[in-house]
Amino acid sequence: MTGDTHRRTVTITSPHGLHLRPISQFVELANQYQCDVSVSKGPQRVNGKSAINLLGLAATPGTQLDLEVTGPDATQAIDPLAEALARVFPDD
Amino acid sequence: MRMSDFVVREAISANLAATTKDGVIREMVENLRQAGFFKNCTPDDIVKAILKRELLGSTGIGRGVAIPHAKHSGVDRLIGAVAISKGGVSFESLDGEPVYVFVMLISPNDRPGDHLRALENVSRCLRDDSFVKALRNAADANAIWELLTDEHP
Numbered sequence: 001m002t003g004d005t006h007r008r009t010v011t012i013t014s015p016h017g018l019h020l021r022p023i024s025q026f027v028e029l030a031n032q033y034q035c036d037v038s039v040s041k042g043p044q045r046v047n048g049k050s051a052i053n054l055l056g057l058a059a060t061p062g063t064q065l066d067l068e069v070t071g072p073d074a075t076q077a078i079d080p081l082a083e084a085l086a087r088v089f090p091d092d
Numbered sequence: 093m094r095m096s097d098f099v100v101r102e103a104i105s106a107n108l109a110a111t112t113k114d115g116v117i118r119e120m121v122e123n124l125r126q127a128g129f130f131k132n133c134t135p136d137d138i139v140k141a142i143l144k145r146e147l148l149g150s151t152g153i154g155r156g157v158a159i160p161h162a163k164h165s166g167v168d169r170l171i172g173a174v175a176i177s178k179g180g181v182s183f184e185s186l187d188g189e190p191v192y193v194f195v196m197l198i199s200p201n202d203r204p205g206d207h208l209r210a211l212e213n214v215s216r217c218l219r220d221d222s223f224v225k226a227l228r229n230a231a232d233a234n235a236i237w238e239l240l241t242d243e244h245p
Contacts, residue, residue: 055215
C-alpha cells in the first residue's frame with residue numbers, strides 16, 4: 001500500500017490490561033481508515049483491524065506495544081489510534 | 093492455559109436451541125447451572141451481568157465467534173462454556189456477521205489476569221479457521237470436548 005508510515009510506542013496502563021472492550025473500540029476505529037494497521041508486542045506482530053488477533057497479544061498492564069500505520073490516510077490515523085490503544089479503562 | 097482448563101465439559105452444547113442473543117446467553121448460563129455451578133447465587137444475576145457487559149459493546153469479535161463474559165462473585169474460579177449455533181445468531185458483531193461459535197467466560201471479581209489469559213487462549217484457538225470449522229461440524233458435545241483437549245497450537 002502506498003502512502004506514509006507512522007509508528008508510535010504505547011504503554012498499556014489499564015489495570016486489567018488490553019481486554020476485549022478496549023480492543024473492540026480500537027478495531028472499530030482502525031476499520032474507519034484505509035491504511036494498514038499493525039500492533040506488535042516484541043516480535044509478535046498482528047493485524048490491528050482484527051479483534052481475534054489483538055486478543056492474542058494478551059497485553060497486561062505495563063506492556064509496551066508498537067503501533068504502525070501505513071497507507072494513504074496514515075497521517076490522520078496515527079494520533080487517534082495511539083490514543084485509543086492507550087485509553088485507560090479504570091472500571092474493569 | 094488450554095480451553096479444556098476452564099471450559100466445563102458438562103456445559104458444552106453442540107446445537108443451541110436459542111436463536112437470539114439473549115436466548116443464547118440464557119441457554120449457556122442454564123447449561124452451567126445444570127453442570128452444578130451458581131449454587132450460591134441466582135443464575136439470572138449472571139445473565140444480567142453478561143447482558144450488561146454486552147451493552148458496553150458486543151463481544152462478537154468477528155469471524156463467527158463471540159466471547160460473552162462477566163465477572164461475578166458467584167464463581168470462585170474462572171469457568172467457561174462452549175456452544176455452537178448451527179443456524180447462526182445475530183449478535184451485533186464487529187463485522188456484522190452472524191455468530192456460530194460461543195465461548196462464555198465467567199470469572200471471579202479478583203482474577204483479571206486469568207480472564208486475559210483465557211481470552212488469549214480462546215483467540216489463539218479460534219484464529220484457526222479449520223478449528224472453528226471442526227467445532228461447527230462437531231456431532232455432539234463429546235466431539236467438541238475432544239477437539240478442546242487435543243493438543244492445539
